[in-house]
Amino acid sequence: MSNLRLDQQQLVNWIKPNSKVLDLGCGNGELLAYLAKHKQVQGYGLEIDDANVVSCIEKGVNVIQRDIDAGLSEFEKDFFDYVILSQTIQAVRSPEKTLSEMLRVGCKGIVTLPNLGHWRIRMQMGLGGKTPLTAEFPHSWYDTPNIHVCTIDDFENFCQNKNVKIVRKKAFGSSHKSGLLIDTFPNVFATTAVYKLCRNCPDEKPE
Amino acid sequence: MLDPFPVNSVGLVAPQSLVIDTEISLESGKKLQSYEIAYETYGQLNADKSNAILVCHALSGHQHAAGYHTREDKKAGWWETCIGPDKPIDTNHFFVVCPNNIGGCHGSSGPSSINPKNNRLYGPDFPVVTVKDWVKSQAQISDALGIDQWLAVVGGSLGGMQALQWAIDYPDRLKYSVALAAAPKLSAQNIAFNEVARQAIMSDPDFFDGHYAEHDKTPRQGLMLARMLGHITYLSDDMMRDKFGRELREGKLNFGFDVDFQVESYLRYQGRSFVDKFDANTYLLMTKALDYFDPAADYNDSLISTFQQARAKFFIASFSSDWRFPPERSREIANALLYAGKEVTYAEFEVAEGHDAFLLPIEKYINTFHAYMKRIASESELI
Numbered sequence: 001m002s003n004l005r006l007d008q009q010q011l012v013n014w015i016k017p018n019s020k021v022l023d024l025g026c027g028n029g030e031l032l033a034y035l036a037k038h039k040q041v042q043g044y045g046l047e048i049d050d051a052n053v054v055s056c057i058e059k060g061v062n063v064i065q066r067d068i069d070a071g072l073s074e075f076e077k078d079f080f081d082y083v084i085l086s087q088t089i090q091a092v093r094s095p096e097k098t099l100s101e102m103l104r105v106g107c108k109g110i111v112t113l114p115n116l117g118h119w120r121i122r123m124q125m126g127l128g129g130k131t132p133l134t135a136e137f138p139h140s141w142y143d144t145p146n147i148h149v150c151t152i153d154d155f156e157n158f159c160q161n162k163n164v165k166i167v168r169k170k171a172f173g174s175s176h177k178s179g180l181l182i183d184t185f186p187n188v189f190a191t192t193a194v195y196k197l198c199r200n201c202p203d204e205k206p207e
Numbered sequence: 208m209l210d211p212f213p214v215n216s217v218g219l220v221a222p223q224s225l226v227i228d229t230e231i232s233l234e235s236g237k238k239l240q241s242y243e244i245a246y247e248t249y250g251q252l253n254a255d256k257s258n259a260i261l262v263c264h265a266l267s268g269h270q271h272a273a274g275y276h277t278r279e280d281k282k283a284g285w286w287e288t289c290i291g292p293d294k295p296i297d298t299n300h301f302f303v304v305c306p307n308n309i310g311g312c313h314g315s316s317g318p319s320s321i322n323p324k325n326n327r328l329y330g331p332d333f334p335v336v337t338v339k340d341w342v343k344s345q346a347q348i349s350d351a352l353g354i355d356q357w358l359a360v361v362g363g364s365l366g367g368m369q370a371l372q373w374a375i376d377y378p379d380r381l382k383y384s385v386a387l388a389a390a391p392k393l394s395a396q397n398i399a400f401n402e403v404a405r406q407a408i409m410s411d412p413d414f415f416d417g418h419y420a421e422h423d424k425t426p427r428q429g430l431m432l433a434r435m436l437g438h439i440t441y442l443s444d445d446m447m448r449d450k451f452g453r454e455l456r457e458g459k460l461n462f463g464f465d466v467d468f469q470v471e472s473y474l475r476y477q478g479r480s481f482v483d484k485f486d487a488n489t490y491l492l493m494t495k496a497l498d499y500f501d502p503a504a505d506y507n508d509s510l511i512s513t514f515q516q517a518r519a520k521f522f523i524a525s526f527s528s529d530w531r532f533p534p535e536r537s538r539e540i541a542n543a544l545l546y547a548g549k550e551v552t553y554a555e556f557e558v559a560e561g562h563d564a565f566l567l568p569i570e571k572y573i574n575t576f577h578a579y580m581k582r583i584a585s586e587s588e589l590i
Binding site for chain 2: 042044050053054056057058060062063064065066074075076079
C-alpha cells in the first residue's frame, strides 16, 4: 500500500474484487498494479506519456496509450465496472465531457481531486496575494498542467447540476488525517476529496 | 569489412533450411505435398524450450532478420535494430527463429523454386498463399523444430498480421502476440495501391504471364515501378519533405523527363536495387496475401468474436505518421482485444518516419518495445 497516494489508498477500499477497471491518466500504473495484485481486477490504464507507458509495461499493467481529451468514444457503454479519474480532473480539457463519458463507459466513477478551498490556499491568495503553492498544487501559475481547479463545494454542486449521484465521499488532510474539523468543514480543512459517483443507480443509496 | 561486428549484433549467422514432408492444404483448396523452408536462428534454445520467439517477415522481407552472412557484408539483416543482445528481442534470453514464408524468393518454396512434381520452375503456377496458410506452415515448422509453444510471435506490418493470426488459429501454441504497424484487414485504398503494383508487373512486356524465367527475362521495369510505388506508401509526407524537399540533383532544372529532383533519383535507386534481389511472381503473391487478410470474415465480421478464443497476451503498436496502416487501424485491433477480455497493451508513437518506422532505431519506440519484451521475459522467468 505504501506506494499508493493517500487518495488511492482510500479509493481501493471501494473497489470490489474481480471487477473491470479503467484508470484514466493512470500515470506509472501503481494503482492498477495494486488492484491486480490485491483485488484481482481486470484493469486497463489510459495514459499519454511515453515514460509512464513504459513504467506501466514494467509493472505488467495493461496500458492503452491515448489522450483522455481525445475522448472515450471508442469505448462501449457500461463496459467497465469502475472508471477512475484520480488527481486528473483538474488537468483535462473538459471535465464535464470527461465525467459524462466516464459514467457512460463505466457503471461507477471514482474521482479524486485536490481541494482549492483549503484554508492554506485561501490564506496564500487572500493575505499573500499570490497564486498558491501547496503539496497538492505544486506548480507555478506559468507551468501548471492544472487548468480546471475547483473546491470541494464547486465539485459537489457540479455533480448535482449534472444529475450525477455521489454515493460515497471521503475528505482528508495532507497527512491522511481526518477529524472533526475536516468532517464538519471539508471545504476549508480537507486538502483532498475522493468520490464514488454514478449516473442512474437506484440501488445505490448515498452512504 | 566489419570485423569485429558491432557488440550488440548477433554477428555472423548462417542460413539454414529444412524440408517439410507433411502435406499442407492451402486456403485456395490447392495442396503442397512437401516444401522447403529457409530460416535463420539467433540465440540459444533453453532446455525446456520455453524461450522461443517466432519473427514473421513483411512484404519484401525474408529469413535474414539479423546479423551478417559474411564478414564482407555491409548491411545487416532487416531487423538488426530490434534483434540482438540487449535489444528489444534480446538474444541473451530469447531463441529467435525467422523463416522465409512459402511463396517467398529467398530459399523457401515459391515461384522461383523447382516444382518436385515436374522438375520445372513453379513460376506463376505456385499457388496463391494467404496469411492463414503461412501460419499453418509455420506451425508445421514449429513441429519440425520441436517447439510446442512459442513464447511470442512477433512481426511488423504483414508480419504483425501473422502474429495476430497465430493467436486466433493456434491459441495454445503462443503466450504473447506482438503486432506492430499492422491492420485488421486492408482498406480499399491499400488494395488499390497493391493492384497498381501488380498491374505494373503484369503489363511489363518481359512478364510473359509469369513465365519470364523460361524466356530468360525479368520484368525489371514493372517490378521496379511496383517497388517505387510501395516505397512512397512506406514513407510519410513529412519525412519525404525533410529528406528530399525539392532538392535538385544537378542544381538546375533540365526541362526534360529524366531525373530532376533528388526524390526521383532516390526512388529509382530503391526500385532498381530491389529488382536484383526480389522475384516478380513472389511480389504478386505477397500483395495478394495482404489483400486477402481478413480474419474477422470467418467470424461474422466481428473482430471481437475473432479474438474470443485467443489465449495470448497482446502488444499492439502504431506510428502516428503511418498512412499505410494508420493508428486507427491498430486501435481497432486493440479495442476488439479489450472487448474480448484479453490482456492488451497498446502504444502509439508520435514519429515522422511513416510505416517503415517499425524498422528504424527510434528511441521512444525501441524503449517501449524493449520494456514489453522484458515483461515477457520476466513473466516467463527468463530474467
